[in-house]
Amino acid sequence: MSAIKPPFTDIDIRTAPQGFYEGCSLPITLASKIGISLLTAWALLWPGTADAILSAVNTDILDVFNTFYVLSVGLFAWFLLIIAVIPSSGRRRLGAPGEKPEFSTFSWFAMMFGAGLGVGLMVYATAEPIGLWGSNPEIIMGNVEPLTEGAIRSAYRYSFMHYGLQAWAIYVVTGLCLAYYSYTRGMPLTIRSALTPIFGQHLNGAVGHVVDVLGVVATILGVAVTIGFGISQLVEGVYSISGMEWLLQPGVDGGAPTPSTVGLIVALVVVMGLSTLSAVSGVGRGVKYLSNLNLVLSCMLLLIFVVFGSFLFAMTTYGSALVDYLLNFPALSFEAYSTNTELGQWQSGWTTFYWAWWIAFSPFVGLFLARISRGRTIREFILGAVIAPSLVCFAWFTILGGTAVDLELQGVAQNAIIDASLTNKLFATLQFIVSDQLYGVVAVMCVVLILTFLVTSADSGLLVINTIMAGGSVDTGVRHRIIWGVLLTLVIAALIIAGGGGLMALQNAMIIGALPFTFVMVAMCVSLAKALYRDYRRDRIEGGDDMEPARG
Template structure:
């Protein structure tokens, strides 16, 4: 394969070794298999550095908001004459499909329902528990994760399209470290990026296969066997390989637009066939309390309440680490489709649109689930406990008119999100392992596609998806430090460019 970098070979070896390690049963490696080791490391990191994740995620949000109102807002992510490559609708669809597609469908009903029965504070199954459940769902999927994505995506787009730097994460740090970053340290940074992407996406593919099989099982009565899930992975792999080979302007673009149409259709179906007034009242009230309580939620650790602290570690800190581990993948993809937009336009779009859409999504699906259990005693949570988290969405839909049709739309939506996430990831992995090429060779993308699907299938077979997810989250700690350096590098570069721009204007006025 031509034009691949050292990062390609190192990352490929590491990925294969981790998959092999995940296959080794505990009987052969007592207390030394992948699940045991990664769980131990992750537990230590979350326990000792939870506060660091909270401060960092909040810092990235403050930085993003600052950029919207700063003097740097008019700087364009590209040369002065560059115009956006994609319309607003297509741009939002593409960044959203890559960012959180499968996750929103998987957790849309399940997370608010879980918080309703096990709230971060207060008594469960009450009015206040319902409000708190929705508020924290908004929090976990709102401004903070999209600020993390916006930070890394902005840096990549700025240095790639305006400074003509290679489209790799290590190139962003050159203003701080000079040519030193082009050596082994740069290779290390880019390898961490690829590592996090491979395992983060492979885990999501596994969860996607589980939910597709769960939906088909719920609707048609198929048995949820590993063979059935493997067939789903194989079919979807072929589809996203075909999509990946067609490039951004065909495969991902068309599928992303289809995703938005399907997602909005499903959401509107449930909004108007379900408890519309309850959903919209909950959305309005909760969004207000989310904004009002954002500062206190952002830094809440409860050091004197062990139970609440465990909840925060298991949800908020876990999510922040998970979003940071996904940031290289999502950020690289968002950067690639954002050429020509100003910093103000870019950050405002990336922060506001997905956050508002996500809040409405959780209100519709989570609100419907809570309404069923709170007012109608439908025992959705009991069904989830018996059949798995993946059944939450379908258990909710069956209680409303056109439930069968909505379930089929949901299965199709999960499948298209599955394809676009994997498709986007193969592009990002190809880009990061070919010195930042905007058009990585198809054979490179296909190689990473096979690696991702193989990792998902093997670990699904072994029940090791959680171990793989944990391994990806461990990478979030060093990458958080890298992201802090990226912020400093960006500010240094912005300051220097603004000084040059002011000097040119002053010279022109003479």
């Protein structure tokens, strides 16, 4: 065989040698700060206009790109499964030959779980099955009746899809690409490195800056939506314990009360203050210890539902729903509908919203996963970060959500859980399964868990943002972490105010910001496929072991 030219690895991201921005890339930092500052000022000065325009743009984007979102996520899931199965790619180690993982499996999983989906599970583990029990494609097509025993299977089919293999594949595509180029080729741990097989030296200029800025913007908006849902549930929890009326405001059209704007802003300031302090301490201390605490408290919450909830119903549902999901997985991967139809409107409001959320979150979670996964093989990374978390998410949805569904199905709750606000369904369910005396203790534990999940997500996001700003350096300045903590707080507060205390403005901004990065992620898959194939050929030519990283 003829020799193959060595891969391009000469990524040169120039950083300021001194001054206030010492160690930061000025084009990436300034473009990101200016863009986020303008969005914040616009939302604060003209909240009504900002909300209306974001909503209109979001609608136009979904009309055109709904199918693109769905097909892209299906591609990510199957791409990862294929390269995990192929021996030559699955056995490659993300690091030097024989290098051991930096973190234990327990800490690795705890950090991955806490940063990836902790807040989402606290909000949606109860709300998702209940919501989809009343509306999903099978119900829309008239195959089953809503809120009946016959609708449970399809409700969980789509619940598992939204938090299963497809969702985690989004994170892992970004994380695996970053880890591969950084740890096997010695390139910077930043977004542009993942596109070098396609663009090569062009990434040292404006193209590379644009890619990294898109990653920063997507990260900020993804983290913002996650924190928005989290602080809403935090306010609901504090209200259920304290009864402070200023935390809530009347619901729309006589609906359930929702967190007030003041309550959300106060909770936001508390969370971001704690997050910034944790981010300053670094991933090896603050994030690691908080993540371990999250996992312990999560297990305690699950145990409470196991003991007091509908555990037999949940386990029966888990088995049947898992089989149903896996049988339908190939079809679900590429099931796209036109937004002009009722099915398409459902899909854009549920599935596409989730995919945009995960994609916006993926630069943050992906880079974070890469940072904590050095020394693991590609197969171990994919199995550990796609399949294992999916199974845990499924357990949460069947144990917590199954209890809520069973309470409504048996007529115990009498629509109290169904009618509760999105972020209050967990607390509404708990009130039916534990005594009044025990509820106070459990509610406090839930508030602490929500708070630690929020802090973990936010401080991990701050660390990732600053890593991109610093051209992939993991040693970033403390003052810039603080500055970005303040900016992130301001943009979330501004979009909450623009949405009149609701989260729709946040969600619309996130879906808009996620679209450009979706194109980047598709290119990442093409790049990684090319890199793995060419590295395999290099190993064959040089007589190397497939488990070794590429040389050259």
